Amino acid sequence: MSYNVDEKGYYGQFGGAYIPEMLYPNVEELRQQYLKITAEPEFKAEFDQLLKDYVGRPSPLYFAKRLSEKYNTKIYLKREDLNHTGAHKINNTIGQILVAKKLGKKRIIAETGAGQHGVATATVCALMGLECIVYMGEIDIQRQAPNVARMKMLGATVRAALSGSRTLKDATNEAIRDWINNPVDTHYIIGSAIGPHPYPDMVTRFQSVISEEIKWQLKEKEGRENPDYVIACIGGGSNAAGTYYHFLHEPEVGIIAVEAAGKGIHSGHSAATSKLGKVGIIHGCKTLLMQTPDGQITEPYSISAGLDYPGVGPMHAHLAETGRAEFFSVTDDDAMKAGLELCKLEGIIPAIESSHALAVLNDKKFKPEDVVVISLSGRGDKDLNTYIDHFNF
């Protein structure tokens, strides 16, 4: 079985491009060009050089000794938190800005929830001297003030999404509407492995540098390329897709996906799409999504703004359906505890998104000889206020 996208843009039954005709020329142009552009030696050289000198890659694969002792297994952390701008998001925005330049686009739009993808997009637009407009839900603008300030400092315009529930899903709608209104000069940098084909595959390829590095780094440290498990949190699923990519077809590697259970899967305040979702269409893609019986998309909840999305990328919907990945859901409380534990044991303050992946150590028992790689997708600076409120520091 293949877990990669097929030539029609599907992962099993998931994926495709369910877009209004107004978007067809842009999405079709991208579909025809993305593989060609990204395969050019010139593109690859520029992408690799920027990842190295600007982002700071390779990101370390760090053996977490004290965490390993506590859980009696061998735990490695893939340190995406050490990237420039503090998360994995920049791997994708570097790739897409280079594609946008190749396509001759002059104006960049993006959506953002927590602001991490917005900051990563504003950053690469500053780097390339392109106009940048970031859509962000009005409520998120209030919740994530420091990232709003960062984007502005980087020269981006932040536009409030005032429709619907005024969070990530609505910011994505507004970005898509902007693209409909500006069909010629604009490229839309989607921030996760979601959206119409070819976005999920393109984003996955840019993020796949994560698992490419894990392979040679692990070879150096353990004498083998394949770990026993890879673990990542899933909002839309971009850090997870990158972490899994080179292991998808290595059956001895267990794949673990972690969603946000919020206040509990059945509390009515959750983002555990693989448990609560049904097949549907969101943002141009057929996938699992949280919805009413009548097909209206429902509002997810998680303490972590980056996991607060009512769908999952189509690749992950397929991994869930086929059983290739094991899905866990972690509550706000358990994620926050796991985050604090990493601070105390390893001196690393993780993003709350990444803390969800760490919390699986309490839910699944690993063998002492197992090699477990966890994607530490981002750093916790952006989350200090949430940590402070939660623990009353």
Place this chain on the structure above:
Amino acid sequence: MNRIEQKLQEDKKILSIYFSAGYPNLNDTVQIIQDLEKSGIDMIEIGLPFSDPLADGPTIQASSTTALENGMGSEILFEQLKDIRKTVSIPLVIMGYFNPMLQYGVEAFCAKCAEIGIDGLIIPDLPVDVYADEYKATFDKYGLINVFLITPQTSDERIRFIDSVSNGFIYMVSSASVTGSSAGFGSTQEDYFKRIADLNLKNPQIVGFGINNAETFKQATQYAKGAIIGSAFITHLKENGSSKIADFVKAIR
């Protein structure tokens, strides 16, 4: 023959109105349809509201949100429309996004439309390629016309493909925008309207998006068979309730 095809054979320009079902009040749907027919409207697009209407501007988004808050949904809409053919004879089209139809079941949705006397569907986020491969047979089985959109950016080649898959009419989006823009039509639109007319397609074209008064209606129908008014009518409903529909229609033609 389907009521849409019949209507399009009449020697006149078609004036069609879109509104969101369940707006301004949940149970206004049937009354609005009846009043529109009495006012001389040729065809009606009944909007099935969706939580995330990607192709719609603020006016239709807001009416959809209100309709959903009022409790509108597929089941209720079908219930409201079950006797509509006892009083209304003009073509009726349901316009909505694909996900609610997918959840209802595409075949069940089509069957229900046929039972009630709905003549066609407009589903902006169901691409023509997917429709042709997976759903056309079902729509044909129930005698439903599925209407596709073209825009100023659609290539001639693709327009010809869409024309070949379509019956009824082609929905010609007036400009590169979501619904509800009110910039008026300039020479760019006129060139586009002419270009499409010159393609001599087998299906007539009806223009939508940005038609909001007698002038834009006239411009749009100079080359095309008809035009659809959405946001401007919803704004009228918002300001006047559902009582002065005839006045709105009179002001257009």
